[in-house]
Amino acid sequence: xxxxxxxxxxxxxxxxxxxxxxxxxxxxxxxxxxALVDADFGLRNLDLLLGLEERVxxxxxxxxxxxxxxxxxxxxxxxxxxxxxxxxxxxxxKESVQPEQMKKxxxxxxxxxxxxxxxxPAGIEMGFRNxxxxxxxxxxxxxxxxxxxxxxxxxxxxxxxxxxxNINLIVNRLKPGMxxxxxxxxVEDVLELLGVSLIGVVPDDERVIVATNKGEPLVLYEDxxxxxxxxxxxxxxxxxxxxxxxxxxxxxxxxLTRIRRMFGG
Amino acid sequence: xxxxxxxxxDITDDSLSPPLVARYSQVLLKSEGxxxxxxxxxxxxxxxxxIPWSEVWQELKHHLQGKEQSWQAGSSVSLIARDQxxxxxxxxxxxxxxxxxxxxxxxxxxxxxxxxxxAAAAGYSVEQQxxxxxxxxxxxxxxxxxxxxxxxxxxxxxxxxxEVRHRGTIIVLGDVNPGGAAIAAGDxxxxxxxxxxxxxxxxxxxxxxxxxxxxxxxxxxxxxMVARAPKFLPDHVEPEVAYVTSEGIRLAxxxxxxxxxxxxxxxxxxxxxx
Ligand SMILES: Nc1ncnc2c1ncn2[C@@H]1O[C@H](COP(=O)(O)OP(=O)(O)OP(=O)(O)O)[C@@H](O)[C@H]1O
Ligand SMILES: [Mg+2]
Numbered sequence: 001x002x003x004x005x006x007x008x009x010x011x012x013x014x015x016x017x018x019x020x021x022x023x024x025x026x027x028x029x030x031x032x033x034x035a036l037v038d039a040d041f042g043l044r045n046l047d048l049l050l051g052l053e054e055r056v057x058x059x060x061x062x063x064x065x066x067x068x069x070x071x072x073x074x075x076x077x078x079x080x081x082x083x084x085x086x087x088x089x090x091x092x093x094k095e096s097v098q099p100e101q102m103k104k105x106x107x108x109x110x111x112x113x114x115x116x117x118x119x120x121p122a123g124i125e126m127g128f129r130n131x132x133x134x135x136x137x138x139x140x141x142x143x144x145x146x147x148x149x150x151x152x153x154x155x156x157x158x159x160x161x162x163x164x165x166n167i168n169l170i171v172n173r174l175k176p177g178m179x180x181x182x183x184x185x186x187v188e189d190v191l192e193l194l195g196v197s198l199i200g201v202v203p204d205d206e207r208v209i210v211a212t213n214k215g216e217p218l219v220l221y222e223d224x225x226x227x228x229x230x231x232x233x234x235x236x237x238x239x240x241x242x243x244x245x246x247x248x249x250x251x252x253x254x255x256l257t258r259i260r261r262m263f264g265g
Numbered sequence: 266x267x268x269x270x271x272x273x274x275d276i277t278d279d280s281l282s283p284p285l286v287a288r289y290s291q292v293l294l295k296s297e298g299x300x301x302x303x304x305x306x307x308x309x310x311x312x313x314x315x316i317p318w319s320e321v322w323q324e325l326k327h328h329l330q331g332k333e334q335s336w337q338a339g340s341s342v343s344l345i346a347r348d349q350x351x352x353x354x355x356x357x358x359x360x361x362x363x364x365x366x367x368x369x370x371x372x373x374x375x376x377x378x379x380x381x382x383x384a385a386a387a388g389y390s391v392e393q394q395x396x397x398x399x400x401x402x403x404x405x406x407x408x409x410x411x412x413x414x415x416x417x418x419x420x421x422x423x424x425x426x427x428e429v430r431h432r433g434t435i436i437v438l439g440d441v442n443p444g445g446a447a448i449a450a451g452d453x454x455x456x457x458x459x460x461x462x463x464x465x466x467x468x469x470x471x472x473x474x475x476x477x478x479x480x481x482x483x484x485x486x487x488x489x490m491v492a493r494a495p496k497f498l499p500d501h502v503e504p505e506v507a508y509v510t511s512e513g514i515r516l517a518x519x520x521x522x523x524x525x526x527x528x529x530x531x532x533x534x535x536x537x538x539x
Contacts, residue, residue, distance in 0.1 A: 153426075157425070
């Protein structure tokens with residue numbers, strides 16, 4: 001049975017597309033077949049992050065309009081066999097697609113791939129409705145910021161009302177130093193508020209931005225980095241593996257704070 | 266350390282008074298004898314209050330989840346659609362939602378011919394309102410009266426963006442998150458953390474109280490009074506109750522409240538009976 005997962009957040013710019021591309025690459029590398037669906041009509045950029053922009057010929061809209069077959073619109077990844085992308089049209093608005101149409105496409109993809117991962121646009125309007133139409137489970141991406149968490153909470157409520165209750169949380173762009181200085185919400189704070197299960201924590205790291213700009217998912221780099229390990233671990237947990245969480249706080253801890261904690265201070 | 270100074274909310278802004286609330290749950294679920302009645306708002310009620318269908322929908326789901334244990338699996342439901350235009354798809358969605366909590370849609374009462382036709386075509390028993398049984402009309406009308414409804418029992422967290430309104434007492438078995446709101450004509454009990462907005466006695470009853478296992482609200486409202494949250498949270502948490510006194514809204518330990526406080530009609534507030 002294939003799995004249909006929507007990556008969503010409510011708030012924009014928190015890392016949905018980054019998560020989608022890295023998870024897709026990590027899953028494909030471990031031997032799964034993966035179709036990534038860009039549901040961000042009008043502002044597509046999943047193709048950019050995957051470095052596949054120049055290979056895009058058709059989009060989901062062309063499939064819906066009967067201009068091409070679904071298989072023709074799928075862009076094959078240049079590095080990984082088993083990874084394909086269904087691009088979104090850039091020149092149309094989000095209103096040009098209906099949830100039922102989206103569902104038809106995704107259900108068709110589910111016949112041929114182990115994982116269908118849908119990259120959702122920001123917001124909770126039509127684009128969101130389209131992206132969640134076929135989803136059976138959801139990955140909520142949030143940064144440890146009050147506004148992002150508030151939006152994540154809202155989105156979780158909407159997903160639950162639609163009957164999607166297999167919901168996992170990714171906390172992205174954590175800065176352990178700031179958490180320690182009480183300047184940023186901790187992962188525990190976020191979890192306590194949202195009340196859904198955690199599937200991964202990704203630290204804030206420049207290398208994520210560098211990889212984004214190069215169009216190469218970070219998880220595919222030769223020398224591994226903390227964020228790359230974090231993304232890979234999320235992919236493993238998705239597949240049911242029990243992987244211990246990286247302890248960014250411990251890595252950041254210095255002797256003094258450890259002594260202080262020993263004395264309960 | 267007196268309980269007043271530890272627990273009182275630091276600012277009670279009397280210049281602010283919240284609007285009293287006249288609008289409540291749009292959807293009602295009632296049992297009448299063997300039958301369950303699902304009552305929809307009228308078209309006019311929805312238009313007047315600018316309520317979109319999606320909201321009616323979310324409310325219906327809340328009601329169903331909250332009351333799940335109050336009926337037997339397989340019970341049949343009569344839909345009181347009033348003057349709503351429902352097509353086959355909407356009827357199907359309602360039936361599907363009911364079936365998730367093991368209820369079956371059986372009867373559809375409507376005053377609209379199109380709805381009656383769609384319902385009949387979908388295989389439901391239909392009755393147009395002209396021949397509406399007296400008892401059912403009675404129930405639908407009664408919802409307009411000032412008498413409080415039975416408590417609304419919610420078994421999930423009220424998340425950001427969700428506002429639950431009920432013409433009665435609200436019991437939340439979960440949290441009220443920041444950005445969420447519970448608005449009740451009666452009392453509000455939160456069996457969890459209260460971090461959003463709670464408005465008890467929303468029709469003007471100052472006797473109503475708000476209780477929470479953990480009080481961290483952005484704002485508390487009781488009847489026509491507002492209190493903002495204290496800047497500093499107490500370092501230990503315990504169940505607290507918010508109530509109206511002659512000086513504004515105050516907090517006290519929930520444990521002793523019933524024994525130590527009584528309501529005074531003259532001052533329109535609660536008094537410490539010691
Ligand atoms: N862990 C991280 N560390 C540093 N930068 C990051 C991290 N995750 C994402 N970013 C950066 O944040 C920016 C926004 O990321 P991304 O495009 O994935 O967000 P999005 O949620 O898809 O945005 P939108 O809502 O616009 O679709 C990008 O420049 C990306 O490189
Ligand atoms: Mg994006």
